[in-house]
Amino acid sequence: xxxxxxxxxxxxxxxxxxxxxxxxxxxxxxxxxxxxxxxxxxxxxxxxxxxxxxxxxxxxxxxxxxxxxxxxxxxxxxxxxxxxxxxxxxxxxxxxxxxxxxxxxxxxxxxxxxxxxxxxxxxxxxxxxxxxxxxxxxxxxxxxxxxxxxxxxxxxxxxxxxxxx
Numbered sequence: 001x002x003x004x005x006x007x008x009x010x011x012x013x014x015x016x017x018x019x020x021x022x023x024x025x026x027x028x029x030x031x032x033x034x035x036x037x038x039x040x041x042x043x044x045x046x047x048x049x050x051x052x053x054x055x056x057x058x059x060x061x062x063x064x065x066x067x068x069x070x071x072x073x074x075x076x077x078x079x080x081x082x083x084x085x086x087x088x089x090x091x092x093x094x095x096x097x098x099x100x101x102x103x104x105x106x107x108x109x110x111x112x113x114x115x116x117x118x119x120x121x122x123x124x125x126x127x128x129x130x131x132x133x134x135x136x137x138x139x140x141x142x143x144x145x146x147x148x149x150x151x152x153x154x155x156x157x158x159x160x161x162x163x164x165x
Contacts, residue, residue, distance in 0.1 A: 043085055054068070
């Protein structure tokens with residue numbers, strides 16, 4: 001090695017542009033793609049993209065993550081519908097990237113984006129009404145039992161060998 005090689009190497013390093021230091025386990029920034037805000041302008045809930053993972057945040061807390069943000073968007077739309085029914089004014093805005101994703105999924109099913117999203121939102125509305133549906137089912141069963149003739153024999157047990165509780 002020559003005596004000048006170190007000097008040449010140092011000169012070459014000084015001429016190169018600075019590189020940022022990449023740290024291991026460095027968190028990537030979250031890009032908001034859907035935001036629900038209340039009438040004061042405060043963020044109530046949001047969907048963000050961090051790397052390749054979609055995050056759902058409600059009330060400042062990360063509630064979950066997924067590979068597909070569309071069900072989370074349907075949940076936020078349902079949340080905004082519930083808030084509006086209770087008399088609170090909320091605003092749901094989402095990015096063009098998320099809108100494009102919904103358009104593509106809706107086109108695959110032969111629906112418009114609004115129809116597709118409304119169908120997903122209706123699934124969340126059905127979850128809330130399950131208790132009411134169970135009560136309705138119980139009433140139907142009670143009505144059927146009352147309508148059955150009194151002289152009809154009950155169905156035999158599956159096995160008479162087993163002790164009954």
